[in-house]
Amino acid sequence: MTIPGKLGPVLSALDAERGRGRAGEALATFLLLAAIAGAPWFLSEAALNDLSQAILFGLFATSFNIVFKYSGLLSFGHAAFFGIAAYGEALLLEAFPAVPVPLLVLAAAAGAGLLGLLLGHVCVRRAGAYFSMTTLAIGAFFYTVAFKWHAVTGGTDGLSTFMPTALVLLPGWLLASPSIAQTYELSVVFLIPVALAARLVLERSSFGNAVQMIRQNEERAAFLGYDTHRVKLGNYGLAAFVAGTAGALWAIVNGFVSTDSIDLTLSTTVIIMTFIGGSQWFWGPLLGSIIYVFGSDRLSAFTPHWQLWMGLVFILLVLVFPRGVAGLPGMLFGKLIGGRDG
Amino acid sequence: MSAHLLSLIAAGGLDTLTYWCLAFLIASGLTVVFGMLGFLNVAHTSFYMLAGYIALSITAGTGSFWLALLLAPLLVVVLGLAAERLLFRHLYVAGHTPQLLLTIGLAYVIGEATQMIWGDDALSVAPPTGLGGHVVILGATLPVYHLFVIAITLGLVALLAALVGGTRLGMVVRAAATHPQMVDALGFKLRRVHTLVFLIGLYLAAIAGVIMTPMIGVYPGMADDALIQAFIVVVAGGLGSLAGAFAVAGLLGLVQGFGSVFFADYAMFFPFIVLAGVLLVRPLGLFGARSGR
Numbered sequence: 001m002t003i004p005g006k007l008g009p010v011l012s013a014l015d016a017e018r019g020r021g022r023a024g025e026a027l028a029t030f031l032l033l034a035a036i037a038g039a040p041w042f043l044s045e046a047a048l049n050d051l052s053q054a055i056l057f058g059l060f061a062t063s064f065n066i067v068f069k070y071s072g073l074l075s076f077g078h079a080a081f082f083g084i085a086a087y088g089e090a091l092l093l094e095a096f097p098a099v100p101v102p103l104l105v106l107a108a109a110a111g112a113g114l115l116g117l118l119l120g121h122v123c124v125r126r127a128g129a130y131f132s133m134t135t136l137a138i139g140a141f142f143y144t145v146a147f148k149w150h151a152v153t154g155g156t157d158g159l160s161t162f163m164p165t166a167l168v169l170l171p172g173w174l175l176a177s178p179s180i181a182q183t184y185e186l187s188v189v190f191l192i193p194v195a196l197a198a199r200l201v202l203e204r205s206s207f208g209n210a211v212q213m214i215r216q217n218e219e220r221a222a223f224l225g226y227d228t229h230r231v232k233l234g235n236y237g238l239a240a241f242v243a244g245t246a247g248a249l250w251a252i253v254n255g256f257v258s259t260d261s262i263d264l265t266l267s268t269t270v271i272i273m274t275f276i277g278g279s280q281w282f283w284g285p286l287l288g289s290i291i292y293v294f295g296s297d298r299l300s301a302f303t304p305h306w307q308l309w310m311g312l313v314f315i316l317l318v319l320v321f322p323r324g325v326a327g328l329p330g331m332l333f334g335k336l337i338g339g340r341d342g
Numbered sequence: 343m344s345a346h347l348l349s350l351i352a353a354g355g356l357d358t359l360t361y362w363c364l365a366f367l368i369a370s371g372l373t374v375v376f377g378m379l380g381f382l383n384v385a386h387t388s389f390y391m392l393a394g395y396i397a398l399s400i401t402a403g404t405g406s407f408w409l410a411l412l413l414a415p416l417l418v419v420v421l422g423l424a425a426e427r428l429l430f431r432h433l434y435v436a437g438h439t440p441q442l443l444l445t446i447g448l449a450y451v452i453g454e455a456t457q458m459i460w461g462d463d464a465l466s467v468a469p470p471t472g473l474g475g476h477v478v479i480l481g482a483t484l485p486v487y488h489l490f491v492i493a494i495t496l497g498l499v500a501l502l503a504a505l506v507g508g509t510r511l512g513m514v515v516r517a518a519a520t521h522p523q524m525v526d527a528l529g530f531k532l533r534r535v536h537t538l539v540f541l542i543g544l545y546l547a548a549i550a551g552v553i554m555t556p557m558i559g560v561y562p563g564m565a566d567d568a569l570i571q572a573f574i575v576v577v578a579g580g581l582g583s584l585a586g587a588f589a590v591a592g593l594l595g596l597v598q599g600f601g602s603v604f605f606a607d608y609a610m611f612f613p614f615i616v617l618a619g620v621l622l623v624r625p626l627g628l629f630g631a632r633s634g635r
Contacts, residue, residue: 074439122621129382129438130581133573134621140570141614148610264566268446275443305458311450315429318443 024329025281032283037188040181052184054293056250059191061273061285062198063243069279070202071235072215073124076132077139078270080119081240083146083262085112085247087153090162090257097164100171101252105190108251109244116240120233139267146262158258167252187249194245198238199282211235272314278324287326349482350603356479358592358599360488360557363495365591367550368568369575370584371543377582378519379434379536384445385425387568388452389544393418393551394560395460398467407470407556415548422544426537434536449565457562466559473556491553498549502542515539574613578620580630589628590620 039051064078088108096104123134146153153159166176167186175182202208210231214221222228251257260266269292270285277288292310299306321327372386393414400410425448433441468474469487476483506512518525518535526532558564575594579586597612620628 074442076442122618125625129376129442130577132382132438132442133577133581136570136573137577137614137617141611144610144614148607264570268450271443271446272450305454308451308454308458311447311454314450315444315447318440318447322440 028326029283032287033192036286037192040184045180048180048184050293050297051290052180052187052253053250054290055191055286056187056246056253057270057273057293058286058289059195059246059249060243061270061277061289062195062282063239063246064270065274065279065282065285066198066202066239066242067236068274069282070208070211070215071124071232073127073131073232073236074271075135075267076271077135077137077142077264077267078243079262079264079266080139080142081112081116081243082247082250082266082270083257083259084115084142085109085244086251086257086261087146087159088112088244089248089251090159091152093164093252094159094162098168100168101186102169102190105245105248105252108248109241112244112247113237113241116243117233117237120236120240124232124236125229136264136267139262140264143259143263146259154258156259158256158260160256162251162257163255183253187253190245190249194242195283195286198242201238202235203282207231207234272310275322275324276314276317278326280323281326284324284326288324291325345481348480352480352482353484354600354603356482356484356488356599357602358595359492360595361598362592362595363492364550364554365571365575365594366588367495367498367546369572369579369587369591371540371546372572373576373579373582373587374584375540375543376576377584378522378539380438381430381434381540382438382441382445383430384442384569385448385452386445386544386547387565387572388449389418389422390547390551390568391456391560391565392421392452393548394555394564395456397552397555398460398465398560401467401555407467411549411552414552415545418548418551419541419545422541423537426540430540431533431537449569453562453565460560462562464559464561467555469556487556491557494549494553498546571613574617578617578627580624580627583627583629586627586629590616593620 036051036055040048043051060078060082063081064075067073067075067078085108088111089104092099092104092108093101119138123131123138126134147155149155166174167178169175169186178186202211210221210226211234214226214228214231218228221231247261250261273289273292274285275288276291277286278284281287295313296306296310299309303309317324321331323331368387368390372383375381375383375386396417397407397410397414400413401407404410429444429448433444469485473487473490475486477486477489478484506515514525514530515535515538518530518532518539522532525535554564571594575587575590578593579588579590593616594613597616598609601612602609624630
């Protein structure tokens with residue numbers, strides 16, 4: 001399409017810039033995912049252990065960001081979905097050790113997704129601070145359940161004896177006492193397709209368009225006939241499913257589930273991870289989680305009070321680079337060509 | 343009515359009033375600042391925690407709880423003023439996301455700094471001499487200290503009500519809450535009014551932090567615990583509504599006071615039931631009128 005007049009060159013320049021951005025983004029995505037998938041071949045066991053935590057928290061952060069980036073809602077109790085699925089996976093593994101693991105992960109994640117649809121009825125109706133405060137209360141409620149319901153969750157002791165002697169990957173394919181590299185690859189096999197599918201749904205489907213439109217102008221979307229509540233609810237359920245996948249895998253990788261996987265600290269940590277990486281890039285939270293986990297590992301070698309420094313770094317980051325690490329290339333590039341900070 | 347039941351009611355009633363006071367002290371500043379400035383401060387209860395720890399040190403150092411009660415909240419207010427000048431002031435118009443992010447970061451820093459200074463064990467403080475005893479009311483043996491908590495809260499609230507309702511400064515504050523542009527146009531320094539309101543809110547929370555220490559001691563998670571309670575009070579009361587916060591703090595006091603007498607095992611769940619119940623009946627909170635910003 002040619003656009004006449006003065007605007008033509010400007011728009012095509014913008015298009016070209018956007019095209020370059022897209023190519024760069026695709027390359028960055030490919031490199032990040034390829035590095036994650038290939039990590040067992042070039043990382044030490046200790047580093048791989050860190051990375052396996054990082055990518056699962058990263059998937060969880062991606063879930064947080066699905067609600068934040070696409071619906072504009074900042075959840076303050078997101079650990080509920082991660083934790084419920086982690087406990088659910090532990091209980092399922094204990095009850096059905098012969099059922100293939102993928103089915104159990106799917107079941108735990110679907111449970112978290114359904115819970116998201118249910119709880120979303122209460123919280124997604126309202127935006128802004130109200131949403132954040134309500135989700136905090138919901139998160140705190142599920143933490144309290146996990147803390148108090150000793151018979152099922154083990155209370156503060158947690159659950160640690162649910163791993164079967166051999167994981168049933170597929171009927172007839174058993175994995176006895178898996179190594180870190182094996183559980184790592186198991187999580188990668190789930191993580192990358194789930195995240196890619198979620199991204200596809202949000203960026204390329206009509207549902208995703210509706211979600212984004214509602215964030216931009218809810219009133220107009222409602223006038224156009226969208227049931228805005230249901231669309232936001234659907235997105236919240238999708239995010240809860242993704243968080244549930246991460247939680248279920250976390251239970252398998254660690255062989256241990258405690259209130260740490262459902263508490264307020266995890267809900268705030270995931271916010272910090274997301275904004276370190278950058279909320280405006282779909283893979284930013286995953287990147288942020290990797291930076292957070294490895295950064296805190298390095299920091300904790302210097303001082304037991306690494307959270308103090310992490311907090312200070314985070315405050316500075318929000319003030320100076322509100323788009324996080326993933327926003328840096330765009331910022332530098334934008335400055336270089338003197339373009340708008342889109 | 344049996345004497346036993348009467349004494350249970352007396353004990354539950356006193357607990358109700360005590361928790362009512364504490365919950366209101368903690369949450370009132372949060373909701374008023376939100377109502378006036380649209381500013382949601384996640385680090386609010388971190389200052390409350392800080393007051394508790396500072397009071398602990400002052401009490402241990404000087405032997406005087408009263409000195410701690412006087413100085414710790416003032417110190418916290420000074421720290422709050424610094425935080426307001428350096429950080430919060432730039433956030434009033436920034437929208438909720440930067441506010442939440444930066445105050446989460448601050449809560450992280452305060453929490454970790456507290457553990458750095460005081461360690462991560464729970465610490466306890468004895469009630470001041472003269473307030474450690476018990477009185478018998480309606481056959482129930484009740485801690486005198488709870489009566490003191492109620493008295494000091496009532497005193498503070500009465501003082502503030504007199505200040506806001508009966509002085510020229512209070513008039514400006516009230517006007518700034520409802521007609522900020524007009525107050526600004528009339529030449530009052532709106533920013534100073536905002537700072538004042540913010541600091542008064544912190545002061546009340548800090549007082550709660552100090553008078554709480556002889557009851558539950560201090561521990562690293564106390565800021566988070568209080569934050570959850572305060573958010574429940576603010577959301578169920580209606581964002582920004584002081585009257586709503588007062589009412590819901592009362593409900594929380596009630597379920598805490600009587601719930602812990604009759605259903606001790608489930609007491610931790612009652613605040614959530616209150617929240618769910620209130621939101622079922624009134625989705626905007628008890629006194630909520632406007633949409634959350």
